[in-house]
Amino acid sequence: MIKKFNLDDGTYIRFKKIGKGLPILLLHTFRNRLEYSDKLGGLLKDRFTVYSIDLPGFGDSPINTDTNYNLEFFTKSIVNLIKKLRIKNLTIAGESIGAALAASVSVEIPKIVKKIFMFNTYDYDSYFGEGIQRGNFFAKFILFHVSLPVVGNLFSSLENKFILKNIMNGGFLDKTKLPDIYLDLLCTSLKKKGYVYHFRNVLSQFNKDNGIKDLYKKVSVPVKLLYGSNDWAKESDKLKTQKLLKLNKFETIEESAHFSFLENTNEVAKIIKL
Numbered sequence: 553m554i555k556k557f558n559l560d561d562g563t564y565i566r567f568k569k570i571g572k573g574l575p576i577l578l579l580h581t582f583r584n585r586l587e588y589s590d591k592l593g594g595l596l597k598d599r600f601t602v603y604s605i606d607l608p609g610f611g612d613s614p615i616n617t618d619t620n621y622n623l624e625f626f627t628k629s630i631v632n633l634i635k636k637l638r639i640k641n642l643t644i645a646g647e648s649i650g651a652a653l654a655a656s657v658s659v660e661i662p663k664i665v666k667k668i669f670m671f672n673t674y675d676y677d678s679y680f681g682e683g684i685q686r687g688n689f690f691a692k693f694i695l696f697h698v699s700l701p702v703v704g705n706l707f708s709s710l711e712n713k714f715i716l717k718n719i720m721n722g723g724f725l726d727k728t729k730l731p732d733i734y735l736d737l738l739c740t741s742l743k744k745k746g747y748v749y750h751f752r753n754v755l756s757q758f759n760k761d762n763g764i765k766d767l768y769k770k771v772s773v774p775v776k777l778l779y780g781s782n783d784w785a786k787e788s789d790k791l792k793t794q795k796l797l798k799l800n801k802f803e804t805i806e807e808s809a810h811f812s813f814l815e816n817t818n819e820v821a822k823i824i825k826l
Contacts, residue, residue, distance in 0.1 A: 554586070557633050559608060561619045565629065566612055567605040571597025576643040576824070577634070578604045579650030581811060582674065582684070582754065583720065585611025587737060592813050595821035600643070605633065607650070609754070615746030622757040623764060627656040634664060645669040645824055647813050649754075652764045655797075659770045667774045669824060670797075672810050675768075676789040677759035683784040684755075687722020687810070694719060698752065708748040713739045723810035725782045730814065768796035775799060778823065780808035780815070 556564040566586050570593055578589035589604040596602050606613040608629050609621055619625060630653060634642065642665050646654035651673035658665040674683055680699035685692040694715060697707040717735055721727050741747060775797050779790055781804050794802045805823075808816040 557605075557636065559629050560632070561616045561625075563608070563614045563616050563619070565606045565608055565633070567603060567633065568593075569601065569603050570594075571600055571602045573598075573600045574641055574643065575639050576600040576602055576645060577630075577639075578602065578813075579630070579644065579646035579653050580604075580607060580610070580813070581648030581650055581672075581723075582758070583610075583716075583738070585738065585741070587611070587734065589813060591817045592821055595817065596824060599825055603637075603639070605630070607653075609746070609750040611741060615744065615750045617746045617749045620757070621750060621754045623652070623656060623762045626653055627660060630657050631660050634661065640664060641666050643667045643669070643824075645671065645820075646673075647671040648674040648810065649758050652758070655771050655775070656764060656767050658773045659767050662772050665773050668771075668776075670775060670777045671805075671812050671820065672779055672783045672785065673777070673793060674758060674784075675760060675764050675793060676785060679759075681755045682759075683810075684719065684722065686784040687719070690718045691722045695755075698755075704752060705748050708751050711742050716742070720811070723784070724815055725780070725807060725809045726815060730811070734814075765792075765796055768793065769798075771797055776823070777802040778805055778812075780804075780810060780812050781806050782809040784810050 554566050554568045558564045580588040586604050586606045593602040593604055609615045644654040651670035652675050654668040658668050681695035685695045698704045790802050805812050805816055805819055812820055
């Protein structure tokens with residue numbers, strides 16, 4: 553059953569709990585929603601109590617156009633949810649911005665979080681949506697225009713299934729791994745009140761200068777850092793994050809790009825269960 557958790561800005565986020573065992577929280581990527589983790593959660597529920605959420609403003613969770621959707625707000629919202637549900641001995645597995653948030657949450661509550669998995673962490677943008685723009689030419693064209701001061705809002709408001717699909721395809725090695733039924737679900741958010749504001753605000757906040765690199769240095773819980781073999785991150789990006797997290801190595805998920813939770817679900821589940 554999907555429930556709601558009220559946030560400090562007067563909105564809420566949806567969350568779901570399934571399975572039994574030690575708790576694990578799954579955090580989705582940019583442009584996605586709670587259901588992004590459904591298949592992965594189904595593979596983990598025999599070993600874990602699986603929590604999945606809408607990150608603030610994503611999915612069917614409402615948007616407040618007075619809220620600044622930055623690293624601090626996302627982190628605080630997730631921490632408050634964890635404390636409200638009285639979760640202990642928590643593992644967090646996040647992908648993309650969800651991976652960066654796994655790190656920031658662990659810094660805030662290191663006595664509650666026991667381990668984090670960071671898949672395809674999104675922490676390297678030097679300009680608006682740089683990572684997404686690396687996916688394909690279509691994404692680069694659209695994101696460049698979305699970033700512009702005046703026409704950016706117009707471009708964002710024109711987004712439809714065709715545009716969304718072609719942008720997201722840039723994050724898949726195997727394009728058939730983006731189910732049409734899930735794409736239809738994502739499209740329900742496109743006309744949501746405040747969508748354009750949220751889309752542009754989040755992308756402008758998640759960049760290499762948003763403070764996440766400083767937080768990486770403070771992570772004290774065990775970390776596993778993983779990237780798809782065709783993720784948007786460059787080798788230099790991966791090595792910088794590895795160094796900041798004080799890790800000896802990062803691991804590679806073969807035959808996978810940015811959206812590993814969908815593209816290589818079985819392998820991701822296997823890694824988490826080890």
